[in-house]
Amino acid sequence: xxxxxxxxxxxxxxxxxxxxxxxxxxxxxxxxxxxxxxxxxxxxxxxxxxxxxxxxxxxxxxxxxxxxxxxxxxxxxxxxxxxxxxxxxxxxxxxxxxxxxxxxxxxxxxxxxxxxxxxxxxxxxxxxxxxxxxxxxxxxxxxxxxxxxxxxxxxxxxxxxxxxxxxxxxxxxxxxxxxxx
Numbered sequence: 001x002x003x004x005x006x007x008x009x010x011x012x013x014x015x016x017x018x019x020x021x022x023x024x025x026x027x028x029x030x031x032x033x034x035x036x037x038x039x040x041x042x043x044x045x046x047x048x049x050x051x052x053x054x055x056x057x058x059x060x061x062x063x064x065x066x067x068x069x070x071x072x073x074x075x076x077x078x079x080x081x082x083x084x085x086x087x088x089x090x091x092x093x094x095x096x097x098x099x100x101x102x103x104x105x106x107x108x109x110x111x112x113x114x115x116x117x118x119x120x121x122x123x124x125x126x127x128x129x130x131x132x133x134x135x136x137x138x139x140x141x142x143x144x145x146x147x148x149x150x151x152x153x154x155x156x157x158x159x160x161x162x163x164x165x166x167x168x169x170x171x172x173x174x175x176x177x178x179x180x181x
Contacts, residue, residue: 012020056064120128 010017054067056067059067
């Protein structure tokens with residue numbers, strides 16, 4: 001058996017590798033925490049812009065009702081936007097799934113399942129294809145043309161000796177001449 005080239009000894013010692021791994025993990029943890037804080041601050045800033053602080057004290061009932069109507073209208077607009085985005089996302093996911101299926105089929109690595117032969121009558125097949133539209137059964141054989149074969153004329157098999165006697169002499173030649181015409 002032939003062996004490949006011998007494995008090279010790692011250039012970094014195990015303790016150094018472990019030290020570097022822990023350093024990288026600590027750096028990743030601090031970066032993750034910073035990103036979480038940044039996202040929270042950004043969320044608070046956007047909410048502050050979109051939703052101003054309400055001063056409800058000292059307002060009349062009519063003003064409170066107007067604020068409620070405005071809030072309901074804003075909720076409807078946001079809900080419509082959310083629905084539109086969700087429908088776009090589901091459409092894109094379906095499209096991605098279809099395209100990945102096409103790629104998978106083009107690669108030719110699809111495993112075809114073993115199919116079982118199922119006997120289905122013509123009526124059942126039409127019923128499955130057309131649903132409840134088929135009201136009467138269809139007989140496909142009834143519309144086919146019938147072809148009758150003519151029976152071939154069979155010569156009677158007789159004793160050959162009688163045939164030789166009948167064909168011998170002038171009478172036999174006369175019979176052959178008459179049958180040829």
